[in-house]
Amino acid sequence: LARRPTNIPGEFKLIARLCAGLTMSRRTLLGPGDDCAILARPRHAQLFTIDSMVEGVHFKLVWSPPAVLGSRALEVNLSDIAAMGGVPTACTVNLGIRRGLDAKFFDRLYAGLRARAKSAGVDIVGGNVTRAERLSITVALLGEVPAAALRRDTAHPGDEIFVTGTFGDAAAGWRVLDGRIRARGAASKFLVDRFLSPVARLRAGARLARLRPAPAAIDVSDGLLQDLGHICERSQVGALLDAGAVPLSPAYRAVMGDDRSLALGGGDDYELLFCLAPGRDPRALSRSLGIRVTRIGRITRGRGIKTIGARVPAVAGFDQLEARG
Ligand SMILES: [Mg+2]
Numbered sequence: 167l168a169r170r171p172t173n174i175p176g177e178f179k180l181i182a183r184l185c186a187g188l189t190m191s192r193r194t195l196l197g198p199g200d201d202c203a204i205l206a207r208p209r210h211a212q213l214f215t216i217d218s219m220v221e222g223v224h225f226k227l228v229w230s231p232p233a234v235l236g237s238r239a240l241e242v243n244l245s246d247i248a249a250m251g252g253v254p255t256a257c258t259v260n261l262g263i264r265r266g267l268d269a270k271f272f273d274r275l276y277a278g279l280r281a282r283a284k285s286a287g288v289d290i291v292g293g294n295v296t297r298a299e300r301l302s303i304t305v306a307l308l309g310e311v312p313a314a315a316l317r318r319d320t321a322h323p324g325d326e327i328f329v330t331g332t333f334g335d336a337a338a339g340w341r342v343l344d345g346r347i348r349a350r351g352a353a354s355k356f357l358v359d360r361f362l363s364p365v366a367r368l369r370a371g372a373r374l375a376r377l378r379p380a381p382a383a384i385d386v387s388d389g390l391l392q393d394l395g396h397i398c399e400r401s402q403v404g405a406l407l408d409a410g411a412v413p414l415s416p417a418y419r420a421v422m423g424d425d426r427s428l429a430l431g432g433g434d435d436y437e438l439l440f441c442l443a444p445g446r447d448p449r450a451l452s453r454s455l456g457i458r459v460t461r462i463g464r465i466t467r468g469r470g471i472k473t474i475g476a477r478v479p480a481v482a483g484f485d486q487l488e489a490r491g
Contacts, residue, residue, distance in 0.1 A: 233278030239468020251375025262298030410475030
């Protein structure tokens with residue numbers, strides 16, 4: 167038998183403790199405590215996604231209180247539902263737990279997770295605990311999409327490319343936490359918050375899903391160039407990106423100046439990128455989506471992403487040869 171991590175009650179006890187007092191919506195016929203949860207038949211097409219956060223890969227424990235980790239583990243999944251234009255409904259959670267963390271730590275982690283689930287209307291319908299070398303939090307999330315889903319494979323040449331929010335903040339915040347970038351005061355706090363506490367653009371996604379034809383869309387988790395590349399690949403199109411138009415926050419500018427490498431190549435912003443037939447006014451879109459929207463380029467025939475407007479530095483994980491189209 168594998169040995170139990172110290173200070174942790176048996177796994178069944180821990181799950182029971184973490185799930186105690188969870189309330190369920192009417193969609194959930196049976197919540198945690200049985201072999202499976204039972205969910206009522208959904209009214210619409212369903213979305214299903216999963217994402218993991220692993221200590222040492224995605225976060226360090228010294229960076230944030232456990233509640234922030236719990237909330238973020240759900241948020242990155244909410245962002246995938248937002249990217250499809252859906253409404254999140256129910257999730258299951260797997261914890262990989264290592265030695266050295268006590269039950270109180272997981273109480274706090276779950277407090278963050280439960281609070282965000284409640285505000286997002288998500289039932290936590292089940293959980294599992296695995297002993298592991300590293301702490302990890304995995305969330306599998308269901309959603310529904312009442313209208314047409316936003317997909318990556320429906321961009322057309324001539325479409326204009328838009329994004330919500332600003333770019334590079336989270337990547338800069340990560341580097342501030344890691345000591346690779348120096349920042350102070352309000353700018354530092356803003357960037358670090360953008361990394362630790364991203365906000366899934368659920369309302370914007372739901373609004374976009376009402377448009378006809380439904381826009382192609384993706385949430386930008388890997389980096390703007392990478393994720394635009396995913397749309398191009400899936401839609402078998404190219405893109406012309408105005409790197410100078412990519413929106414930057416005042417905090418990003420304060421810390422990075424004119425260096426756009428993190429805005430173009432850094433991940434974890436969880437903003438939406440979407441493609442619409444030409445002629446849409448970004449200001450009207452901003453009002454309708456409830457967040458600032460910026461036009462940053464257009465979809466082209468052919469393959470690859472070409473950039474204009476600002477020097478594009480070598481971006482880790484991005485193939486510059488492809489960028490030359
Ligand atoms: Mg995604």
